[in-house]
Amino acid sequence: MGTLSEAYKDVPMRLKHVIPLDFESTKVVPESHIWPETENFPLSDHILPSDDNEKSKSWIPVIDLMAPNVVELIGHACETWGVFQLTNHGIPSSLIHDVEFQARRLFSLPTKQKLKVLRSAGGATGYGAARMAQFLTKYLWHEGFTIAGSPVEHASVLWPHDHKTFCDVMENYQKMMKSLAHQLLLLMLKWLEVSEDELNWKLSMSQDALQLNSFPACPDPKSTIGLAPHTDSMLMTVLHQSHEGLQIFHDGIGWVTVSPIEGALVVNLGNLMDILSNGKFPSIQHRVFVNQIRHRISVAYFCFPPTDSQVAPFAKSECPIYSSLTVKEFLQIRAKHMEDALSVITIK
Numbered sequence: 001m002g003t004l005s006e007a008y009k010d011v012p013m014r015l016k017h018v019i020p021l022d023f024e025s026t027k028v029v030p031e032s033h034i035w036p037e038t039e040n041f042p043l044s045d046h047i048l049p050s051d052d053n054e055k056s057k058s059w060i061p062v063i064d065l066m067a068p069n070v071v072e073l074i075g076h077a078c079e080t081w082g083v084f085q086l087t088n089h090g091i092p093s094s095l096i097h098d099v100e101f102q103a104r105r106l107f108s109l110p111t112k113q114k115l116k117v118l119r120s121a122g123g124a125t126g127y128g129a130a131r132m133a134q135f136l137t138k139y140l141w142h143e144g145f146t147i148a149g150s151p152v153e154h155a156s157v158l159w160p161h162d163h164k165t166f167c168d169v170m171e172n173y174q175k176m177m178k179s180l181a182h183q184l185l186l187l188m189l190k191w192l193e194v195s196e197d198e199l200n201w202k203l204s205m206s207q208d209a210l211q212l213n214s215f216p217a218c219p220d221p222k223s224t225i226g227l228a229p230h231t232d233s234m235l236m237t238v239l240h241q242s243h244e245g246l247q248i249f250h251d252g253i254g255w256v257t258v259s260p261i262e263g264a265l266v267v268n269l270g271n272l273m274d275i276l277s278n279g280k281f282p283s284i285q286h287r288v289f290v291n292q293i294r295h296r297i298s299v300a301y302f303c304f305p306p307t308d309s310q311v312a313p314f315a316k317s318e319c320p321i322y323s324s325l326t327v328k329e330f331l332q333i334r335a336k337h338m339e340d341a342l343s344v345i346t347i348k
Ligand SMILES: C=C1C[C@]23C[C@H]1CC[C@H]2[C@@]12CCC[C@@](C)(C(=O)O1)[C@H]2[C@@H]3C(=O)O
Pocket: 130, 131, 132, 133, 146, 209, 211, 227, 230, 231, 232, 233, 234, 302, 334
C-alpha cells in the first residue's frame, strides 16, 4: 500500500524552504518574513473585532455528533461552509491536553535539537516548515512536525532517554482520530447518498498524518502570517487549536475567525473530498494569524485513501467535473501546482 513518503519523494522541496526560522534567537521580524501589503494583507484589517466574536461563533456551524439529525447537520455544513466545529466527539479532553503538552515540549527544545529531525527535502515526516512555503515569496511565522505512522524514530533522537510518553500520547491520539474521522466520513457519504460499497473499503483502509503546528509569539504580528491562505489536500482535517488564529474564507462575507470553543474540534474539508463529492463539498480556504503574547499550538489530523487507490467523483455524479486519478498522482500535482491543483484536473 502506497504511503505519504512514497508520494512526496518524487517531488522534493528545496532545503531552504524546509528549514523554519530560528525562533529561539529571533527578536524582531526579519525582512524575509515581512509580508507586503495586498488586498488580503495586513490581516488586522480583516480580523473581526472581539465584540463581533459572538457573531462569528454563530456563523460557523457547531454540531453535536450525537444529535439525532447529525447527517443533515453535517451535510448542510459541508455544502455551505466546508467547515464546522464538532462537540460531543468522544475524544477525552485529557488526551487533547496531553497532545498539546507534548507538542509544546517538542517545540520548546533548542533549535539545534529540533534540526536533528529536520524533514528531508523529499521526505514527509519530521520537523520543518509547511510544504506550502515553497510557493510563497515570503516566509511563514510557523514551524511544524509531521507524524505518519509511528513517531518513534524521530522522538528517540529528540529525547534519547525519554521518548515513550511522547510516542504513546501521539499514537493514542492518532488511533482515536482515525475512528472519529471514519465515523464522520460515513456520515458525509450518507448525506451524499454514496453507496457504502463504492467507497467504504477505501475509507476503512484510509491513511493518516498528524501535523503539530507551532506559531511562536511574534514581536510584530501585523507584519507577518502564520499560515498563508490555503486549502488542505486530503479528504478532511480534524483540528484542535489552543487559541484564536484560524480564519476561513466565506463567499459574500470574507475572512471569518473560527473562535476556539472549549472541548470542540474544527473539521474542515480538503481537496480529495471536493473530488469525491464532485464539488458538492468544496474544500475551504483558510489561513492563520499570529499574536504577540501567546505561543499558539494547533494539532491537525489529516486522512486520505491509500495513495495507490483511485479517486474520482462518486459514481452517481451526473456530470463529473474532475478527472479520475490516484491519490499519489493528485498529491504530486498538488506538490507542483498547490492551490491550482483542482483546476488542473477539472474537465473542461
Ligand atoms: C498530510 C499532509 C497535509 C499537508 C501535507 C502533509 C503534511 C503537512 C500538511 C500541511 C500542514 C500545513 C498546511 C499544508 C497545506 C502544508 O503545507 O502542510 C498542509 C498539507 C496539505 O494539506 O496539503
